[in-house]
Amino acid sequence: MITVEKADPRSPDARYLTEKLSAELAFITGDSGNSHFSLASLEGKRAVWAVARDSNGNATGCGAIRPMASDIAELKRMYSDRSRPGIGQALLTFLEACSRELGYREIWLETRRVNQKAVQFYERNGYVRIENYGPYVGREEAVCLAKSLSAG
Numbered sequence: 441m442i443t444v445e446k447a448d449p450r451s452p453d454a455r456y457l458t459e460k461l462s463a464e465l466a467f468i469t470g471d472s473g474n475s476h477f478s479l480a481s482l483e484g485k486r487a488v489w490a491v492a493r494d495s496n497g498n499a500t501g502c503g504a505i506r507p508m509a510s511d512i513a514e515l516k517r518m519y520s521d522r523s524r525p526g527i528g529q530a531l532l533t534f535l536e537a538c539s540r541e542l543g544y545r546e547i548w549l550e551t552r553r554v555n556q557k558a559v560q561f562y563e564r565n566g567y568v569r570i571e572n573y574g575p576y577v578g579r580e581e582a583v584c585l586a587k588s589l590s591a592g
Contacts, residue, residue, distance in 0.1 A: 441495045442526055444534040449489035453499035457491070461502070461519035486513075488538045492520070492527050501527040505535050508548060508574075513539045515549040518558075532565055540589050548586045550576050559583055 447454060484507060492501035501520040505513040515535060520527035539547055548570065551558045567585035576582040 442492055442500070442524065442530045444490050444492045444530050446538075447489055447491040447502075449504065451491075453491055454489065454502060457499055457502040457519055457521075458517060460521065461517060464519070486542045486544075488535065488542075490531060490534055490538070492531050494524060498523075500524070501531050503531045503535050505539055505542075505544075505547065507544075511543070511545040513542070513544040513547045515547050518549075528561060529565075536587075536589060545590055546586055546588055548573060548584060550582050550584045552581050553583050554581070559585075562587075 487504065487506040489504045490502065491499050494500050500523050501518075503518040504516045506516060508514045515532075518528065518531060520531065536547065547567075549562065549567070550572070551562070553559070562585050565587070567587045570584050570586045571577075572579060572582050572584045576584055
């Protein structure tokens with residue numbers, strides 16, 4: 441069983457998971473992903489940090505949403521240790537539900553083209569490719585995706 445809950449992004453579990461994520465991203469893409477994320481971006485009322493836990497209470501994954509615009513959330517720092525199937529799905533479902541509750545109508549995200557497992561995961565979950573936004577404009581290695589939340 442996987443549970444997902446809101447958590448403190450400064451907790452030891454969060455630090456552990458983000459260190460694992462950064463190492464994995466550096467291995468896959470050559471970049472840890474830290475340059476486009478700061479904990480300060482999660483301090484607002486419309487931001488959420490979430491942690492997935494297994495049936496023993498061990499932290500197995502994380503993810504966050506933060507505001508990009510009044511109706512657009514940005515998905516950041518998604519990670520699963522893949523210790524069991526469904527961690528990423530549980531996190532994504534939870535963060536999409538939180539986004540709806542907070543009044544967002546869309547979620548946007550960026551990942552790297554070389555990270556095909558991530559691209560395919562998001563596309564399977566209804567995300568479509570969009571023009572690169574913000575710091576990703578003009579970056580060929582980046583792929584940006586979005587999902588409308590209005591359809592449920």
